[in-house]
Amino acid sequence: GERVITAGVGCDPLPSWNDGPTKQAIMDFVARVTAEDSPDFVPVEERIATFDNDGTLWVEQPLYVQGIFVFDQVRALAPEHPEWQERQPYKAVLENDTAALASLSEEQIADMVLTVHAGTEQEEFIGAAREWLAEARHPRYNTSYTRLVYRPMLELMDYLRSNGFRVFIVSGGGVDFVRAFSEETYGVPRENVVGSSLEYEYGADGRLTRLAKLSKYDDAGGKPESIALHIGRRPIFVAGNSDGDLAMMRYAATGSRPYLNLLVHHEDARREYAYDRESHVGRLREALDEARALGWPVISMSQDWKRIFDDGTI
Amino acid sequence: GERVITAGVGCDPLPSWNDGPTKQAIMDFVARVTAEDSPDFVPVEERIATFDNDGTLWVEQPLYVQGIFVFDQVRALAPEHPEWQERQPYKAVLENDTAALASLSEEQIADMVLTVHAGTEQEEFIGAAREWLAEARHPRYNTSYTRLVYRPMLELMDYLRSNGFRVFIVSGGGVDFVRAFSEETYGVPRENVVGSSLEYEYGADGRLTRLAKLSKYDDAGGKPESIALHIGRRPIFVAGNSDGDLAMMRYAATGSRPYLNLLVHHEDARREYAYDRESHVGRLREALDEARALGWPVISMSQDWKRIFDDGTI
Ligand SMILES: [Ca+2]
Ligand SMILES: [Ca+2]
Incomplete structure (x- = not known):
């Protein structure tokens, strides 16, 4: 699937760029x-x-797209994890505490990523991300992230x-x-x-599984x-x-x-x-x-x- | 650099293969x-x-080509490492003890690789390998490995x-x-x-160095x-x-x-x-x-x- 974009008028290969x-x-x-x-x-x-x-x-x-994906996955998995109701950073996600979410450290986000993204096979994970991307909408522009x-x-x-x-x-x-x-x-x-x-x-x-361990x-x-x-x-x-x-x-x-x-x-x-x-x-x-x-x-x-x-x- | 091989007579894409x-x-x-x-x-x-x-x-x-390259590098570096004269597996390399070399474990070879291949930058290492490949000859066929x-x-x-x-x-x-x-x-x-x-x-x-550590x-x-x-x-x-x-x-x-x-x-x-x-x-x-x-x-x-x-x- 090589994506081809038709160039604009004439031969300008960068038609969305102003001259400068x-x-x-x-x-x-x-x-x-x-x-x-x-x-x-x-x-x-x-x-x-x-x-x-x-x-x-x-x-x-307002946040990294993958972060929003992870938050949605935390919400989806929450019923299986009652302990998250009282544990940060999961609590902030479940309460949609935007101030707390905006100030999460990269380590906290990485921890959540490891927790919710591990255990799957590659195609399964990529499929889940594709499904999410097809549905999710940006809060300001109300359109797909892609x-x-x-x-x-x-x-x-x-x-x-x-x-x-x-x-x-x-x-x-x-x-x-x-x-x-x-x-x-x-x-x-x-x-x-x-x-x-x-x-x-x-x-x-022959199965290959993603571990909860950063490589x-x-x-x-x-x-x-x-x-x-x-x-x-x-x-x-x-x-x-x-x-x-x-x-x-x-x-x-x-x-x-x-x-x-x-x-x-x-x-x-x-x-x-x-x-x-x-x-x-x-x-x-x-x-x-x-x-x-x-x-x-x-x-x-x-x-x-x-x-x-x-x-x-x- | 895409290599193009001219196919043989007719349209056979695999002319060096016997039918079967x-x-x-x-x-x-x-x-x-x-x-x-x-x-x-x-x-x-x-x-x-x-x-x-x-x-x-x-x-x-008779041996992995990279193994032969490493042995040649050990020989080239030996004057800076007098201790190798009495330490295996370096001793076997320096004495060209083919029986001992043929029975080296993968760990022993890996150790030598780490020792002689580390510390360089990527282009420098690739350049050294290219120079060696240009000169080295296979013992049986007396031609380049490539x-x-x-x-x-x-x-x-x-x-x-x-x-x-x-x-x-x-x-x-x-x-x-x-x-x-x-x-x-x-x-x-x-x-x-x-x-x-x-x-x-x-x-x-901005320099990127190869470490003596297996990734x-x-x-x-x-x-x-x-x-x-x-x-x-x-x-x-x-x-x-x-x-x-x-x-x-x-x-x-x-x-x-x-x-x-x-x-x-x-x-x-x-x-x-x-x-x-x-x-x-x-x-x-x-x-x-x-x-x-x-x-x-x-x-x-x-x-x-x-x-x-x-x-x-x-
Ligand atoms: Ca960036
Ligand atoms: Ca092989």
Whole structure:
């Protein structure tokens, strides 16, 4: 299922992007690394692009989508777990205490993920995530989360692929959760998704079960580590939106090849959300300073994007 | 780097295979899963094929190729490690005690791998492996190891790819060692190689270093576990040659899709080697019995293959 987006009028491969320095930086980079007579030419096998997911490819406010999924699973499993009524963080979920939920630590969320996502087989888990995604609606936009993917970024992924890049998602979210929609939504096959993972355990019956044990937390330094293991090559194009992406950007920057690090800056409260340095979700502080200091392009959602979402309404 | 092999006379996609039940089983399976009107049709995104490497795609006798590489590295590093002169297993390597080397345990080899392969960056390690592969010669055939890949299996990988399969290598060997030659030799890009791995450690300078710590031993049950993590889908085609491949074969067999498990049986002492139940390298006992009991095709190298190696001489 490679997703194909028909480009807009003329030959503009990025029709949802306003003309300006960000779009220009992207197109200049692609031209430089693909022209065979360019001093910056990069052979096709080395054209690796890695994209963060939450906040880079789809909306992550008011909460990470996988977090909302986990909360719904906690509610569904609650009748079998009466002890959750009085135990945090489950209590906050069951009482829909939004203030408490918004301030959960990543460890608390990870604990819940391990509890409710373990014990299943891979296809079973991916199927459950797909069912949930088909029904769930975003509280502000009242539409599916998979329609709240950023249209300009879909165009960018297609543009890179059509220039010989292999596009990977490298997410702090759970690898199998992202795989539940990556093919249909992004045209990224499951094997091109890298993310946080639980341990799998093989049984002699041929069954493979997800254990309640974290295998890899794929954020910050974990991202380049996972890239080395999974992809085997330093990316030359990295897109992200938070400090959790800075390590993979530095990894691209310290290679011997030309590279482009691209940062999504959410400063469009009217159409989407505005958050950066103090945000609980998708905090962007150090990476923003480093991008500005080093001249990495920073996407201004309000200025650079004609439209935001793939659903076409905004 | 996609490798293209010109098919032989007519339209036979497997010209180095003799006609017979094994070749027929492969072609029947591919026809069944790719015909849209077949009850066994498998959508293209689910056509995942996984190949073991040592003994399935290239020669593994008299010793695993990576083992020979490690021994050569031990010899090169010996002047910096005088203590190795009296310590096993290094002593056996330095004295070229072939009897002792042939009986090293996998743990002893793994220990040496950790010692000599750690501390480098990924590109540096892959570069060292490539340099070694360019120079090293097989003791019996006196040619490069990368020319001692099985020509019939190269044709098989091409045939599967031309029928919409994505082809992966799932090796008990080190993932970065296999990546050093997978693209040029097999047409398998680095990101489609799964294997045993050391831990990577990210440093704030953007450098990523291989640690002397095993991350995953990708053999037996580790193979389906790695497939779930890396590929995210159960394979429908598995090729292997030893008991270490049985778990991934059972994993394919317990899915809901049609599948083909294919076993390479080395019984051609004249052109290659003959070994199975009692072999130290590539032991094949349980998987051979299970393949025969369940009707999985078993490749007889002497009967099924017109020629063995890609170098064309044998
Ligand atoms: Ca993010
Ligand atoms: Ca093998």
